[in-house]
Amino acid sequence: MPLTITSIAVELRGAVAQDITALEIDGDPVAIAADRSWRHVVTVPPTTTVVAVTAIAPSRSQTRMVEIGSAAAPAAPG
Amino acid sequence: MDHTQSATEPQQAGSSTADTVLACATLAAVPLVLSACGGGGGGGGGDGDGDEPAPLGPAITFTGLTIAVTTSTAAAVHIDAVAADAEGAAAFRLDGGSGTVSRPRDPGHRQAESLYEFAISAEGGMGSATGTCVVRINPAPEDILSESDARVLSLRHLFNRMSFGVGEEELGRWLNVPYAEAVQRIVDAADPSQTTQRPPSAATFHVLTWTEYDRLSPAEQQAYGDSKGDAISGIYAWWWREIIRTRQPLLEKMALFWHNLLVVAASDVFEPRAMWGYLDLLRSNALGSYRDLILAIARDPAMVMFLDSNSNVKGRPNENFARELLELFTLGEGHVYGEADVVEVAKCFTGWGITDRQVFVLRQDRHEPGAKTVLGSTISFADDDPEQVRKDGEAVIERVLQESRVAVFICEKLWDEFVGGARDDGMIAGWADTFRGSGDYDIRRVLKDIFTSSAFTAAGNRGNMIRSPVEYAAAIFRATGLQPGRYIDYYWRASQEDQALLNPPNVRGWVGGLQWISAKTLLERRTHMAWTGWEFYNHGSQKVPERLDGVLELLWFATPVAQRAYVDDAVLITWDPRGERIRRLLTDPALNCK
Numbered sequence: 001m002p003l004t005i006t007s008i009a010v011e012l013r014g015a016v017a018q019d020i021t022a023l024e025i026d027g028d029p030v031a032i033a034a035d036r037s038w039r040h041v042v043t044v045p046p047t048t049t050v051v052a053v054t055a056i057a058p059s060r061s062q063t064r065m066v067e068i069g070s071a072a073a074p075a076a077p078g
Numbered sequence: 079m080d081h082t083q084s085a086t087e088p089q090q091a092g093s094s095t096a097d098t099v100l101a102c103a104t105l106a107a108v109p110l111v112l113s114a115c116g117g118g119g120g121g122g123g124g125d126g127d128g129d130e131p132a133p134l135g136p137a138i139t140f141t142g143l144t145i146a147v148t149t150s151t152a153a154a155v156h157i158d159a160v161a162a163d164a165e166g167a168a169a170f171r172l173d174g175g176s177g178t179v180s181r182p183r184d185p186g187h188r189q190a191e192s193l194y195e196f197a198i199s200a201e202g203g204m205g206s207a208t209g210t211c212v213v214r215i216n217p218a219p220e221d222i223l224s225e226s227d228a229r230v231l232s233l234r235h236l237f238n239r240m241s242f243g244v245g246e247e248e249l250g251r252w253l254n255v256p257y258a259e260a261v262q263r264i265v266d267a268a269d270p271s272q273t274t275q276r277p278p279s280a281a282t283f284h285v286l287t288w289t290e291y292d293r294l295s296p297a298e299q300q301a302y303g304d305s306k307g308d309a310i311s312g313i314y315a316w317w318w319r320e321i322i323r324t325r326q327p328l329l330e331k332m333a334l335f336w337h338n339l340l341v342v343a344a345s346d347v348f349e350p351r352a353m354w355g356y357l358d359l360l361r362s363n364a365l366g367s368y369r370d371l372i373l374a375i376a377r378d379p380a381m382v383m384f385l386d387s388n389s390n391v392k393g394r395p396n397e398n399f400a401r402e403l404l405e406l407f408t409l410g411e412g413h414v415y416g417e418a419d420v421v422e423v424a425k426c427f428t429g430w431g432i433t434d435r436q437v438f439v440l441r442q443d444r445h446e447p448g449a450k451t452v453l454g455s456t457i458s459f460a461d462d463d464p465e466q467v468r469k470d471g472e473a474v475i476e477r478v479l480q481e482s483r484v485a486v487f488i489c490e491k492l493w494d495e496f497v498g499g500a501r502d503d504g505m506i507a508g509w510a511d512t513f514r515g516s517g518d519y520d521i522r523r524v525l526k527d528i529f530t531s532s533a534f535t536a537a538g539n540r541g542n543m544i545r546s547p548v549e550y551a552a553a554i555f556r557a558t559g560l561q562p563g564r565y566i567d568y569y570w571r572a573s574q575e576d577q578a579l580l581n582p583p584n585v586r587g588w589v590g591g592l593q594w595i596s597a598k599t600l601l602e603r604r605t606h607m608a609w610t611g612w613e614f615y616n617h618g619s620q621k622v623p624e625r626l627d628g629v630l631e632l633l634w635f636a637t638p639v640a641q642r643a644y645v646d647d648a649v650l651i652t653w654d655p656r657g658e659r660i661r662r663l664l665t666d667p668a669l670n671c672k
Contacts, residue, residue, distance in 0.1 A: 001204060003149055003151055003206060003207050004207050005198065005207045007148040008209065009148075010213065013141050013143060014184075016138055017138075026254035048212070050250070051254075052250045052251050053138055055137040057137065059134075059273075061325045062136075063247040064140075065216065065217055066140070066215050067214040068211070068214075070211045071212075
């Protein structure tokens with residue numbers, strides 16, 4: 001069986017400001033660590049996917065977008 | 079067999095983006111102020127009331143990413159010439175890279191996109207394979223939020239109606255969330271205690287009694303009147319600012335809806351503390367129970383003053399509030415009640431008034447004794463019961479709310495507000511069943527029904543209602559994330575277009591619809607569009623973050639696509655194509671519709 005790339009995953013890492021009380025990615029809650037960092041794994045599709053990261057604070061919210069995609073070339077024999 | 083694990087390296091925090099505040103001096107219009115990053119705080123402007131909090135840092139920064147590659151058989155993996163670990167993973171800082179190797183970086187909120195392609199290669203006994211992983215931070219909205227995507231169109235419609243327009247962030251946030259779930263979460267999350275600013279000075283305005291006022295000199299009386307005017311203007315600015323900056327626009331939209339139903343006009347009442355209390359009442363109850371809202375409005379000092387309830391006393395009933403309660407707040411003119419009911423309801427509310435300090439009070443000695451008959455039911459509490467004054471008023475409200483017509487009346491108003499056009503009585507009846515059946519006239523519950531109904535979501539129902547002056551101005555600022563330099567100026571502009579916030583023309587409120595583009599108001603709107611266009615044009619000529627230099631693109635993105643009449647660049651032959659495009663976009667029917 002020839003070698004192929006079967007999947008690609010991207011772990012996004014980031015930080016939130018001190019006033020942020022909740023973090024969502026595509027509507028799902030994501031834990032905020034004590035040092036204000038967060039991480040989230042995205043399985044990259046053959047085309048592209050857009051991930052929406054939303055930080056929520058009592059007085060503000062902010063959403064940032066990340067587009068992630070992949071492409072695999074045909075396998076070459078060894 | 080798959081070979082997948084991942085490991086990471088310690089990462090540095092991404093660079094922060096300093097807030098940028100700019101002001102544009104324009105010829106005849108107010109300056110715009112840009113607040114970059116954070117979405118809250120850090121901006122200038124404001125009118126003295128509702129002080130700005132201290133600037134906040136970036137809400138979100140991207141600090142790094144790890145790419146993990148899984149191969150069909152064991153292989154040595156390289157990602158961007160970096161050898162992956164035994165698990166096929168390699169970690170990267172988002173710091174722009176170093177030396178000759180460039181890396182992606184986090185450009186910061188609302189900055190130009192950062193795009194990077196990671197080349198992947200795998201070598202093993204069974205051959206080799208290559209691939210690419212592309213990461214783009216801050217993709218432009220027009221690239222990712224395709225207008226042909228049904229999800230985007232339905233979300234934009236939702237926000238155009240239940241909010242005051244929408245920008246890329248709000249759309250992006252809900253893009254991957256199922257529509258019904260998004261509706262439920264948005265409706266449930268609205269919290270009146272979460273405001274973007276502190277209350278205005280009107281909240282603590284010192285009220286003089288008539289005796290105290292009479293003791294003032296003429297100059298002092300003048301000064302007191304001026305201070306009242308200033309405080310009331312502060313309320314106008316406060317609400318305009320909240321509408322434009324709130325992160326829960328549904329709450330402000332519903333407060334505005336109830337304001338147009340349970341009308342009190344600030345110019346009539348002209349008492350800052352009472353008017354702030356009225357607005358606070360509307361906002362606090364906007365998404366709660368309509369029963370609670372009616373009970374609260376009956377006791378509201380501003381409403382008492384507006385409808386002269388203090389003069390509704392034993393032997394001389396004043397029917398104002400009683401009539402509005404039946405005709406405008408619950409049943410609607412010509413439904414269920416008669417003139418005799420108006421008289422009897424008025425008697426139930428005798429003794430409901432306010433003190434000299436504008437505090438609500440129940441005066442048993444001014445209350446009409448005896449039984450009252452309302453809608454065929456007898457309300458009777460003992461004349462020597464000191465609570466009769468309270469019980470009669472509350473009981474008559476409860477009796478009125480028993481009528482099935484109440485839920486239908488309110489749902490008809492909600493149809494006119496959110497759906498528009500010819501009413502579907504069958505669908506309204508269904509909503510009314512939900513509203514009434516909740517037991518407490520639960521506003522959130524019926525809104526969820528409305529926003530997920532076929533009437534609301536129908537494609538033919540998009541972009542076919544005219545935005546009110548408040549909605550139009552708010553849509554522009556919410557779509558672009560910009561702020562007016564002075565919110566009070568937008569109060570005056572909208573008042574020239576016949577929508578002075580907190581000052582409806584009469585007890586029936588604003589009619590809306592085509593009224594917003596009458597011969598008079600259309601000309602005013604056109605003038606204000608030109609001013610706003612000039613401000614936006616000047617904005618683009620300043621040193622602004624690159625993404626926001628595309629103010630035009632952000633506005634274009636925010637408009638309903640179906641009805642755009644916007645002229646293509648190719649036909650614009652002018653020395654000032656950008657200014658002309660902004661002007662045409664602001665006057666485009668699509669941006670004026672929702």
